[in-house]
Amino acid sequence: xxxxxxxxxxxxxxxxxxxxxxxxxxxxxxxxxxxxxxxxxxxxxxxxxxxxxxxxxxxxxxxxxxxxxxxxxxxxxxxxxxxxxxxxxxxxxxxxxxxxxxxxxxxxxxxxxxxx
Amino acid sequence: xxxxxxxxxxxxxxxxxxxxxxxxxxxxxxxxxxxxxxxxxxxxxxxxxxxxxxxxxxxxxxxxxxxxxxxxxxxxxxxxxxxxxxxxxxxxxxxxxxxxxxxxxxxxxxxxxxx
Numbered sequence: 001x002x003x004x005x006x007x008x009x010x011x012x013x014x015x016x017x018x019x020x021x022x023x024x025x026x027x028x029x030x031x032x033x034x035x036x037x038x039x040x041x042x043x044x045x046x047x048x049x050x051x052x053x054x055x056x057x058x059x060x061x062x063x064x065x066x067x068x069x070x071x072x073x074x075x076x077x078x079x080x081x082x083x084x085x086x087x088x089x090x091x092x093x094x095x096x097x098x099x100x101x102x103x104x105x106x107x108x109x110x111x112x113x114x115x116x
Numbered sequence: 117x118x119x120x121x122x123x124x125x126x127x128x129x130x131x132x133x134x135x136x137x138x139x140x141x142x143x144x145x146x147x148x149x150x151x152x153x154x155x156x157x158x159x160x161x162x163x164x165x166x167x168x169x170x171x172x173x174x175x176x177x178x179x180x181x182x183x184x185x186x187x188x189x190x191x192x193x194x195x196x197x198x199x200x201x202x203x204x205x206x207x208x209x210x211x212x213x214x215x216x217x218x219x220x221x222x223x224x225x226x227x228x229x230x231x
Contacts, residue, residue, distance in 0.1 A: 033217050044120065044224040052217060102214060103149065103161040103172065
């Protein structure tokens with residue numbers, strides 16, 4: 001079945017350094033939809049960005065990601081980490097083959113900890 | 117922005133008892149979902165619900181689970197009877213459309229502990 005892999009459970013960075021959180025996926029579908037959700041402590045997970053267009057960079061709130069179907073990847077990047085970026089980040093794949101309404105397949109999440 | 121509210125935020129219950137988790141979805145959303153997250157693991161799909169019916173459920177959605185949304189009130193997940201392995205955080209979500217690109221609005225979760 002479909003799956004999403006996030007290899008890093010914890011990423012610790014110093015403020016100002018670049019961020020890259022890895023995400024790869026497996027799906028039989030030729031046109032996948034990929035998402036990044038951010039989950040701050042004691043809040044709800046919320047959508048950060050999404051894409052289904054191959055090789056096109058999508059950006060939101062300083063973060064960006066590019067879907068690469070050739071490598072089945074959708075890595076999340078930011079040029080300069082801020083303290084407020086500390087949160088749990090989930091990569092997710094949309095699964096909707098049966099027309100019954102989609103569901104999201106989540107990775108295990110990467111906890112980003114940004115230190116001064 | 118619009119929010120999904122989940123009540124209660126925490127619940128401790130004795131094994132074998134019934135529990136109802138309540139979700140107040142975004143008012144104009146039409147599709148509703150429950151996800152389960154065991155500590156240290158990823159969020160996993162349980163069920164989606166539309167127009168008063170379960171559209172799809174996963175193998176995690178055991179026979180002891182049921183969902184309903186009577187007359188536009190709370191979207192509820194009921195577990196009867198509860199088991200120790202039901203201890204998890206349960207996230208409710210809603211979306212306006214059902215397409216693969218639809219945006220979910222999540223609640224902040226109900227932390228259920230079965231003892």
